[in-house]
Amino acid sequence: MKIGDLEFKPFISRDEISKSVKALAARLEQDYTGKTPTFLVILNGAFMFASDLVKNYKGDCKLSFMRLASYQGTHTTGKVKAYLEAEQLKNKDIIIVEDIVDTGNSIEYLIKHLQAQNPKSYRIVSLFHKPDAYKKTYPIDYIGINIPDKFILGYGLDYDGLGRNLPDVYQLKTS
Numbered sequence: 001m002k003i004g005d006l007e008f009k010p011f012i013s014r015d016e017i018s019k020s021v022k023a024l025a026a027r028l029e030q031d032y033t034g035k036t037p038t039f040l041v042i043l044n045g046a047f048m049f050a051s052d053l054v055k056n057y058k059g060d061c062k063l064s065f066m067r068l069a070s071y072q073g074t075h076t077t078g079k080v081k082a083y084l085e086a087e088q089l090k091n092k093d094i095i096i097v098e099d100i101v102d103t104g105n106s107i108e109y110l111i112k113h114l115q116a117q118n119p120k121s122y123r124i125v126s127l128f129h130k131p132d133a134y135k136k137t138y139p140i141d142y143i144g145i146n147i148p149d150k151f152i153l154g155y156g157l158d159y160d161g162l163g164r165n166l167p168d169v170y171q172l173k174t175s
């Protein structure tokens with residue numbers, strides 16, 4: 001399948017994704033019993049995962065959204081800047097919702113930003129994780145599916161803005 005100028009092949013089906021999302025929601029529900037966590041959704045990529053995750057989460061919860069703007073120059077390690085009102089996270093049980101943790105640059109930035117705002121607690125849930133590409137040591141508390149270090153798209157993840165709407169996940173063809 002061609003997206004933009006690149007060729008992709010089917011990788012993870014919507015059924016497999018759905019099972020993983022339900023399992024994550026169930027684990028979170030159990031761990032946050034008696035609490036009202038705030039799901040902090042990291043836009044743009046996590047929008048679809050977050051939507052399905054909270055639909056499957058039956059306990060009380062709140063939602064907050066944060067956009068990370070990447071400034072990508074000629075280097076691949078893009079710097080990120082958060083857009084979020086200060087004090088919004090103080091004394092809250094935060095669950096950071098990411099679609100993917102790859103190198104960990106984004107999550108590192110987020111954690112530093114979050115710590116400065118004194119939340120009561122914070123944990124990370126990511127639907128996808130590339131352990132071989134991960135360069136940080138922060139634990140990813142809840143991981144849906146570990147994947148190899150290859151570019152994917154679909155289910156919220158894009159290539160050059162394209163492919164976010166696809167219900168299944170595709171992997172870049174390399175040969």
Ligand SMILES: O=P(O)(O)OC[C@H]1O[C@H](OP(=O)(O)OP(=O)(O)O)[C@H](O)[C@@H]1O
Pocket residue numbers: 042043044045046070098099100101102103104105106107157158
């Ligand atoms: O672990 P890393 O190497 O930092 O990669 C993970 C980040 O990359 C993606 O966001 P992206 O910057 O593509 O923005 P988007 O969510 O708006 O597509 C994803 O949503 C994560 O935030």
Ligand SMILES: Nc1nc2[nH]cnc2c(=O)[nH]1
Pocket residue numbers: 100102103150151152153154157158159
């Ligand atoms: N679309 C997409 N975005 C990413 N951000 C970090 N890793 C990836 C990836 O594999 N695919």
